[in-house]
Amino acid sequence: MTLPATPAQTIGPFHGTALPFPGGADLAPAGHPQTVTVHGRVLDGDGAPVPDALLEFWQAAPDGSLTGAPGSLRRDGGVFTGFARVPTGGDGRYALRTLVPGGAPYLALCLMVPGLVRHLFTRVYFRFPEGDPLLAALPPDRRATLLAAPEPGPHRSYRFDVRLRGTAETVFLRFGPARP
Amino acid sequence: MALSEASEKSWDEPADRAAAGPLSSRKRPLAPPYVGRIARRPQQPPVPLSLAPGAVELTGPVFGTADVSPSDADLTRQHGGEPLGERITVGGRVLDGRGRPVRGQLVELWQANAAGRYRNRLDRHAAPLDPNFTGAGRALTDDEGRYRFTTVRPGAYPFPSAVHPNAWRPPHLHFSVFGSAFTQRLVTQMYFPGDPLLPYDPIWNSVPDARARERLVAVYDPELNEPEWSLGYRWDIVLDGPDATWTEEGR
């Protein structure tokens, strides 16, 4: 049996009082020494910042496990849930505090943008692993849009901008059926 | 938002090749579809990716009673008094493409109040706020995939733009739904049956397929009525996949 899917619609401008939650960006347990920051801006095709976009991250734990844990919406500061939800501010900026995943070195990212008819998927890679089928299929300049760039300084931080359109447009994904 | 919403499609371009069918004859689009803000729309087509077993996106976040309380699903009891408006119960099942229930997953709802006004700094519509209504709720699906909210029926609100100068949004509920896989993530809107505003709504018409649009419309279901309390609407949600059910239809 195959049921036709419910279609997606725009998130609209008014989700801000419903979806963001306190601590949404604090995926790393409080005070964890391996905490890294992934931050950047969401920009439109004119280079203008996009406020009130919502970034949702899903990732493996540092040991590579993908089981996740409940508690993202009311974080107790001690559990690594694998899920974060981060809105952009008026300047289009977001910042995520997390732990680098084990296994495949990327964060899955679902991006919901007011003014788009549906959400977008992409990935945030901490490094480019050998043999990654997605990266292998991309020309180098497009591949580069998926890399979180390490920044100099005492804190472990990475820069990842999302460009929705135009020059250096971020690679967005469409998931097909899993291979058997 | 208005001026940047210039349409890349003309009014005359048939938005819907299935528009001649009997289903859509009732609700043939009478407005060009919302195309969003062009400057935000990617120009490159999304890159197709077949996920191998073990891929991160074939799993997804889990939620539980640590995240959601049963009272979060009743939007009429979040303040000292009761909100104005027609009390409704909205429920249904969240299923995957094979008809299997999506269990224990998070369903979020947000909406305007009965006057058509959101409690949100960005909403400038000259309709009153309701001190007893925030308009946001959360629920977890049960073992059958069922969810259920109690709320009030939202009002319509104006949605003017250069392309649609006198458009109004039909009453609708915004939904956010998680599946067992991150690929199944869904943000969408639910509409009410028999609404004369629907064929004029650019947002509803932004779904190109007429049958897919109809799947956004709930049905009145007396079984969901709470006697002498609220009117019941049933709306089932079907998520993509996560496996081997990928389809372009309705996207």
Ligand SMILES: [Fe+2]
């Ligand atoms: Fe709305």
